[in-house]
Amino acid sequence: MIDKDKYKDVNPVEEEVKTLESPKNNWYVDEKTLANADLPEEEREWFSDARPQVVPPIRWTPMEKFLNWARAKSLWILAFGTGCGAIELRPLLTARYDISRFGMAPRPTPRQASVFMIGGYVSLKTLKRIVRSYEQMQGPKFVVAVCSCAINGGMYWDSYNTIKRIDNYIPVDVYVTGCMPRPEAVLSGFQKLQQLIMDGKAEGQNLYAEKFDWYKANQKKVIKDWNMPDYNW
Amino acid sequence: MNLKDVLSPLYVWKRAFEKPYTIRTEKEPRPGADRYRGFHQNDTEKCIGCGSCAEICQNESIDMIPVSETKDGDSGLRPRIDYGRCCWCALCVDICPSSSLTMSNAYTWIEEGLDKDTRETFCFTPGVDEKPWDNDEKGYRRPDGYDLSLLERVEMEELSPAERVTSFIEMVKGFSKEQAKREADRCIECGICTATCPGHMDIPGYIRAIREDDIEKGIEILYKTNPLPGVCGRICTRRCEDVCSLSLRGEAVSIRWLKRYLTDSAEAGKYRDLLHDEVVSSGKKVAIVGTGPGGLSAAYYLLRMGHEVEIFEQNEAAGGMLRYGIPEYRLPYGSLDNDINFIIELGAKLHLNTKVGKDISFDKLYKEFDAIFTSVGLTDSYKIGIEGEELPGVTTGLTVLKAVTMGQDPKLGDHIVVIGGGNVAMDAARTARHLGVDVTVVYRRRLEDMPADSDEIKEAIEENVEFITQGIPLKIEEGANGKLNFIWGKAEMVDNGSGKRPSPVLIEGSREVMEVTKVIAAIGQGANYGWLEGETTKQVKLGKRNIEADRWGKTDDPKIYVGGDMFNKTADAISAIADGHRSARAIDSYLAGEEYPKDRF
Amino acid sequence: MKTIYEDLNKRFTMSGYKQQRDDLAFVTVDKDQLVNAITYLKDYHKFTHLAFVTAVDWLEENEFQITYLLHNYELKVDLGLKVRLDRDNPTMDTIHHLWKQARVYQRELHEMFGIDFPGSPGVNDPMILESWEGPPPMRRDFDTKKYSEETYDHRERQHIEPEDHLRKQLYPED
Amino acid sequence: MIDKYPKIVDGKSVYDLDSQKYLKMWQGPQHPGVTGNMSLELIISGDQVVACNTHVGYLHRGFEKLMERRRYINCFPIVCRICVPEPDTNEYLFAAATEELLGITVPEKAQWLRTLDLELSRLASFLMWIGGQSGSFGSGTVAQWAIANRDFVLDLFEELSGARIYHMYMIPGGVRGNLPEGWIEHTEKVLNNTEKLLDEIYIVLFNNAVFKSRAVGMGVITPEMIDQYGIVGPNARASGAARDIRKDNPYLVYDHLDFKIETETAGDTYARTLVRWKEMHQSISLIRQILKLMPKLGPIYTKLPNVLHMKVPAGETYVKAESTRGEYGYYIVADGTEFPRKITVRGPSYSHGMALLEDLVVGGNIADTHGLMLSLHTYPPEIER
Amino acid sequence: MGITTKILYAFLSLGVVMVWGLTLNGIVRKIFARVQGRIGPPVYQPFIDIKKSNAKRTGITHGIMFYLGPVFRIAGGVGTYMFIPVIFGSEIFSNFSISGDLLLVMYFIFFGQLGMALGAGEGGHPYSAVGVSRGLAQMTAFEVPFALSVISLAIQHGTLNITEIVAAQQGGILSWTLFTNPLAVTAAMISMLGMNMYNPFSIVIAPQEIPMGPPTEYQGSFLGLLATNRGIFAGAKLVLFMNLYFGGATSLPILMWKTFAIYMFSVFIGAAFPRFKTEDSIKFFLKIPTAIGLLALLIAYL
Incomplete structure (x- = not known):
């Protein structure tokens, strides 16, 4: 269960409300709905107005434990090579390291995937797609960020086109450092994630729902042409 | 579509009966190769905190942070590595002047990310913060035959010992522009020298000026902290060179000669223009x-x-x-x-x-x-404190040096003995050699204990100055033909256990006599x-x-x-x-x- | 190489010939004559391969330099043609009719340096950058580090210069 | 075939998506069929592609900008990141260009080691590619074998240079380290295995009815197109152009080695696959030759000036090498300071992946777009850098 | 036997076949993995996947037809299964086999696909649309030889009741259709390749081309349902093929190894070949298998 009060001090929404006053950025005003105001009339109907909701785990612990076990043992990775980390994903998926031993498999569509592997640096253009893909994934969903670039900018700390810390934009469950991390390291990262899921600690989806405004503010700060709905389910 | 094309692909089934490629890593991960560039290790004993690793890191992933007491030639800083920035290029290992920074072959470091500020994670100070790979034997070390640091000095031209004893011409010729630039290029600008220098001269600063061929700038930097650069460029005791990072594995940058190059290349009359x-x-x-x-x-x-x-x-x-x-x-x-x-x-x-x-x-x-x-x-020169000290043939090093400076003949005769092992003793001995006198230096301790500059001792030996070490003067007597009999005894080094350097103790009964024209005492001044x-x-x-x-x-x-x-x-x-x-x-x-x-x- | 240059020099205004290697030379061409020169090289001297087009920003001289590198498969030599443009109003003639890939290079140059190539198809479309506000990023007066620090979150660096630290420790009063 | 679909309206390509006849479909960036991270915007009618637009820039890091504000030695770790599957060509070219501008020569042993490294990396890159190529047609089996075998080659790299992917082995001045002990034997073993695998792949893939039915005649590059689009490397060689920088403008020690330019004439995907398959064999033979001919002793590194403030004399140069995709080049402009004025990377994927792919895809089946993209062997990171 | 008992038995056997179908799926994955030189997922992986899919906390829908897609699909699967006698001579595993059940089964095989097509179309994703059109096109194509084969069989045995066809094949291995009507079996087995959607006929899902095809938009419990159906439908199909061509089964172990062997056929081909293009696939089915089917029909008729 996520403690709501915990994020009170890190959630800068209150300040944001005061500082951002342009009509373009009034999406936070209404707590319940998302105003996809910038979209044309007919397009607005295509998109959901609902904010992401916190879905608490089932109260009956043994059942939740069982479900978590199932989730941990059947991790489907979204096949989205966002950076150079993707190059080690391939050996990982194939015969030498064979991640399928642990019930993991690549899944080409975000709808069905449950793990998002951020493979290193994330350029602005990709960040937009990452946010979309991440929001399209169905919860519980997890993010594993590999490579140092995703942690603190890595090699591209002074680049104008890459973001430095992916956890400002989507919640990350597990980090693996390295440039490139070897497949074994990534594999250990996934195993760590499995452990976290089984312990019920990997609640990134709920975190995202709770700190939604904070994440959105961060995302909109860097993505200058925000031409998509605020939440893509 | 012929039949062969349909059947031959079924060959794939052969593999089903062979061993899978998969390596089993569930229990124990495969170790990295012997040279694998994994996480850093740092031998904090060897590290001097010079910051070259931070300097060469293009990702600013290395921070120098204070961890220990500042010692001589050790900045007390140690590199802290941020693995959110590192790219494992190992240039830091290659440049490390002390060879203390290495890489282990460990490669797995996983952190929970959620709900945690990553600002602090993935940062650690190797050798200080404990990590599982601290004692790994394998990993990346600087390979043989490859070294980014320039460890050898640019050769300085000197007069040969035979040439120099004949006159008082300056023995070191000084750098040419080309040589000076090459020597200046070796500096890694760590700045440990600056702090060690009693005058805190901006040594990397003026070395940079030499490299960039900006003599005026260099002179300006020199005069900020030292109004006698021409002097220091020649006779400085250069504690800076003792602590130079490069001296750990190779030869220190010739800071003194570079300074000399600066003053030699500028016209003295122009100094005034530099004071803005x-x-x-x-x-x-x-x-x-x-x-x-x-x-x-x-x-x-x-x-x-x-x-x-x-x-x-x-x-x-x-x-x-x-x-x-x-x-x-x-x-x-x-x-x-x-x-x-x-x-x-x-x-x-x-x-x-x-x-x-x-x-x-x-x-x-x-x-x-x-x-x-x-x-x-x-x-006031110290007295030796032995019998016969008042004899007319006994004089002090300073007297001799002053006399030579003033253009007088110190009247040394043909064989003198110099007592002492300091710089004045060396100067006196070598001056005597330059005047064509045979010189014997008597020193109480061993050669390596001599307080004089090592270069001085080396050059004195080159100039055929004879050294008697562990020799204790006992007595000076008047000898024949107006000469003196210098009597001395052999000493042995006794460690008195107090942690101090061992002291010389006269061996019982040891007594030797040397016939000299003059005895020069140079054991210090008060x-x-x-x-x-x-x-x-x-x-x-x-x-x-x-x-x-x-x-x-x-x-x-x-x-x-x-x-x-x-x-x-x-x-x-x-x-x-x-x-x-x-x-x-x-x-x-x-x-x-x-x-x-x-x-x- | 030299003979080709001499032949070229007869027809076009050229300067700054430099033979970098046996198989590589650079030459500066007048801006107006560049397309003609390239066409001539392609048709008569069999420089049939366009290796790349790139720009260099000479900020101090307020000029852009565009380099076209051509390759001759028969002589197996490379020839770089350089053009200097005014930096304030950079416009260059397009060569997309000679090589199809030239339009991609020109599109990139337009995006990264703000050099205009009128007539090149799709040259105004954003290619690599998306939602970019600000000057073309490859120009030298754009400071990527500053931009990055202003736009993105960074971890604070705690670095201490050993020189300063040591001095502070040894001589605190200084 | 394209004429069925009216294309030109007011000089622009416009397909009326409302007519229900055309469907707009994006492939990528999140798409398992697209190499790396780029996307194709396709307009399809039925199964046929009528228009294609490639979108790149998802991997743009501004390398050329970053290198402008880094010292030369600090560009060295960066360059290998430009092309992820085959970083060594970048390392070599950057080192070679810098050395040329600095006016230093590399010891002979280092040259051999560099050649060895380049050929190994060619082998690794091709193995990765053949995995992708067969995978693009749905043959997971060959893909799994090839990529697993590539991993064995990466093991060699790991032992030699200390890293799997970004080797950072060829530093300006020479190479970092000699051959480790037992490495040659290990290499021989890996090469034998790879050779065996290649033969198996020939049986399984090139004699495969389905593969043939798809690859033959797919995405034909005619000899006229080669100059028009600036096609280089195996793509050009599959269309009959016997061009190889290793032969034409020999660099390193390639003129001491015995090999010939592999060509095919059909210019279709099958021919391109075959050319690359042959080149893999050739790489293996080259590696064996190098290991035999290489001097056993000798320096591997020439001292550079102090790398922390190394100034490169003003000048410019263009150095090129034959990568797995063809001509790869570095154009460095130095202005006499510690920082390069401009480093331009000429990647073959640039022309292959953008201009050529866009035109080749049109008229084909959507099922073929991915296979086609791979058969051109494009790596997005080197397009956008 | 009352109708209640019958339904009870039917669902019991449905469960058994579903479990067996999913297990087979797991085994096949393992075998694929071995061919590819790796270890592969555990055999029980399909069960975890289903559980995981159902345990998803959020889900989206694109309208009522979107819901109905998987429902149709599973209805097709269950429908197919319900009319196939599973074990010859067993009360529990006889299901609702009636005279003319062959026709019903043929219908249900189609039914699921069509329903799926409707639902997937509702998802609005272009990949789904392309996938659906591919799937329907290919299905139409492989149905031709299959239908020809089945008709040939019906003519051969003079009945449309599966139980009777099975009964006719009892009495030794040589009385199997495999030997009495080999052409029909060949045609049917080739069309089964298409039905099972392994290579080279995996054009519907085709991850490298149109990721996942029709189920692109399906997630959570929808996907769980679809995956469950994979077990049921695979089981039903295999049992049908076993009944029609390989003499049926008289006990559970026989059923298990026979279905496994039949399944292995498509795996055997699937591991070796890449994927066809849609038009190649259609052309393929409409050429040789159809010709064989026609020939079988002709022979049976004669």
Whole structure:
């Protein structure tokens, strides 16, 4: 269960409300709905107005434990090579390291995937797609960020086109450092994630729902042409 | 579509009966290769915190953070690596001058990311923060045959020993522009030298100026902290080179020769153009006693601060020990005069042949001037303390050196013995060699214990100076033909267990005789406070060797400041220069009525 | 190489010939004559391969330099043609009719340096950058580090220069 | 075939998506069929592609900008990141260009080691590619074998240079490290295995009815197109152009080695696959030759000036090498300071992946777009850098 | 036997076949993995996947037809299964086999696909649309030889009741259709390749081309349902093929190994070949298998 009060001090929404006053950025005003105001009339109907909701785990612990076990043992990775980390994903998926031993498999569509592997640096253009893909994934969903670039900018700390810390934009469950991390390291990262899921600690989806405004503010700060709905389910 | 094309793909089933490619890593991950570039290790004992790793890291992933006490030649900083930035290029390992930074072959580091600020994660100080891979044997080390650092010095041309003993021509030829640039290029700009240098010269700064061929800039940097660069460029004891990072694995940057190159390449007349800041006259007067490096340095900086300066010198030329204690082949008088003349040109009033206490009383100075800086050095040579010391053939090193400087013949005969192992002993011995005299140096301890500069000893040996080590002088007797019999005994080194260096103890019954024309004692000098007597100096506390003062050189009388050998314990030119500089600042703030100087000049 | 240059020099205004290697030379061409020169090289001297087009920003001289590198498969030599443009109003003639890939290079140059190539198809479309506000990023007066620090969150660096630290420790009063 | 679909309206390609006849479909960036991270915007009618637009820039890091504010030595770790699957060509070219501008020569042993490294990396890159190529047609089996075998080659790299992907082995001045002990034997073993695998792949893939039915005649590059689009490397060689920089403008020690330019004439995907398959065999043979001919002793590194403030004399140069995709080049402009004025990377994927792919895809089946993209062997990171 | 008992038995056997179908799926994955030189997922992986899919906390829908897609699909699967007698001579595993059940089964095989097509179309994703059109096109194509084969079989045995066809094949291995009507079996087995959607006929899902095809938009419990159906439908199909061509089964172990062997056939081909293009696939089915089917029909008729 996520403690709501915990994020009170890190959630800068209150300040944001005061500082951002342009009509373009009034999406936070209404707590319940998302105003996809910038979209044309007919397009607005295509998109959901609902904010992401916190879905608490089932109260009956043994059942939740069982479900978590199932989730941990059947991790489907979204096949989205966002950076150079993707190059080690391939050996990982194939015969030498064979991640399928642990019930993991690549899944080409975000709808069905449950793990998002951020493979290193994330350029602005990709960040937009990452946010979309991440929001399209169905919860519980997890993010594993590999490579140092995703942690603190890595090699591209002074680049104008890459973001430095992916956890400002989507919640990350597990980090693996390295440039490139070897497949074994990534594999250990996934195993760590499995452990976290089984312990019920990997609640990134709920975190995202709770700190939604904070994440959105961060995302909109860097993505200058925000031409998509605020939440893509 | 023929049948072969349909059937041959079924060959894939062969693999089903072979061993899978998969490596089982569930239990224990596969170790990285022997050379694998994994996480860093740092031998903190070897590391000196020079920061070259941080300098070469293009990702700014290495921070130097303080972890331990600052020691000599160790900045007390250690690299902290941020694996959110690192790219495992291992350039930091390649550049590490101390070879302390290496990489293990460990590669797995996983952190939970959620709900945690990653600002602190993935950062660690190798060797300080414990990690599982701290003791890994394997991993990336700098490979053989490949080294980014430039460990060898540019060869400095010198006169051969045979050539140099024939004259007093300066033995080191100095760098050409090409050589100087190459040598300057070796500097990794860590700055440990700057802190170690008593004068805090901006060594990387002027080396950079040499590299960029900007002599004027270099001179300007030199004069910020050292008004006698021409002197220091030749005879500095260069503690900077002892701590140079490169000296850990190779040869230190020739900082002294580079400084010399700078002063040699600039025209002395142009120095004045380099001083850009305006001098505002303060109307205060400061007296300086002694024209050694300390006095000259203080004079220069006081002048630059706008004070009126008068200098009193007992000899007929300024320079003090620089002139009378250092032979010409090491420091040509021309270079010395260059530096001194520049300071005099700035407006110092120089009174030569004026001995304070004799020609002018200290009380008078005290009354006439707003502050007094004294730096007369150590002038009284220590006695050997053996029988026969009063014989006419026994003299001191300083006497010989001074006589040579003044152009007199020291009348050494054909074989002398020099007692002592310090720089003065070496200078005296080598000066004698240059005059064509056979020289034997007798020293109580071993060769490696000698306080003299190692280069000096090396060069003395090259010039065929004979060394007798562990020899204790016992007695000097008058011998035949006006010669002296120098009697000495062999000593053995006894470790007295107190943690100090072992002391020499005479072997019972050992007694050897040497027939020499002169015995020169050069075992050190002490202070002579005779000139300091007077009403006004009662407050000044005199120590056995040094005058007591705070580290600004201020004695208990706030008007009187001391510096140079009579104040510091290192007793070398650069310390004296630093003293002069420091005291000048203290005097400046005293005259302005402030407490202590705030910023560097 | 030299003969080709001499032949070219007869027809076009050229300068700054430099033979970098046996198989590589650079030459500066007048801006107006570049397309003609390239066409001539392609048709008569068999420089049939366009290796790349790139720009260099000479900020101090307020000029852009565009380099076209051509390759001759028969002589197996490379020839770089350089053009200097005014930096304030950079416009260059397009060569997309000679090589199809040239339009991609020109599109990139337009995006990264703000050099205009009128007539090149799709040259105004954003290619690599998306939602970019600000000057073309490859220009030298754009400071990527500053931009990055202003736009993105960074971890504070705690670095201490050893020189300063050591001095502070040894001589605290200084 | 394209004429069925009216294309030109007011000089622009416009397909009326409302007519229900055309469907707009994006492939990528999140798409398992697209190499790396780029996307194709396709307009399809039925199964046929009528228009294609490639979108790149998802991997743009501004390398050329970053290198402008890094010292030369600090560009060295960066360059290998430009092309992820085959970083060594970048390392070599950057080192070679810098050395040329600095006017230093590399010891002979280092040259051999560099050649060895380049050929190994060619082998690794091709193995990765053949995995992708067969995978693009749905043959997971060959893909798994090839990529697993590539991993064995990466093991060699790991032992030699200390890293799997970004080797950072060829530093300006020479190479970092000699051959480790037992490495040659290990290499021989890996090469034998790879050779065996290649033969198996020939049986399984090139004699495969389905593969043939798809690859033959797919995405034909005619000889006329080669110059028009600036096609280089195996793509050009599959269309009959016997061009190889290793032969034409020999660099390193390639003129001491015995090999010939592999060509095919059909210019279709099958021919391109075959050319690359042959080149893999050739790489293996080259590696064996190098290991035999390489001097056993000798320096591997020439001292550079102090790398922390190394100034490169003003000048410019263009150095090129034959990568797995063809001509790869570095154009460095130095202005006499510690920082390069401009480093331009000429990647073959640039022309292959953008201009050529856009035109080749049109008229084909959507099922073929991915296979086609791979058969051109494009790596997006080197397009956008 | 009352209708209640019958339904009870039917669902019991449905469960058994579903579990067996999913297990087979797991085994096949393992075998694929071995061919590819790796270890592969555990055999029970399909069960975890289903559980995981159902345990998803959020889900989206695109309208009512979107819901109905998987429902149709599973209805097709269950429908197919319900009319196939599973074990010859067993009360529990006889299901609702009636005279003319062959026709019903043929219908249900189609039914699921069509329903799926409707639902997937509702998802609005272009990949789904392309996938659906591909799937329907290919299905139409492989149905031709299959239908020809089945008709040939019906003519051969003179009945449309599966139980009777099975009964006719009892009495030794040589009385199997495999030997009495080999052409029909060949045609049917080739069309089964298409039905099972392994390579080279995996054009519907085709991850490298149109990721996942029709189920692109399906997630959570929808996907769980679809995956469950994979077990049921695979089981039903295999049992049908076993009944029609390989003499049926008289006990559970026989059923298990026979279905496994039949399944292995498509795996055997699937591991070796890449994927066809849609038009190649259609052309393929309409050429040789259809010709064989026609020939079988002709022979049976004669």
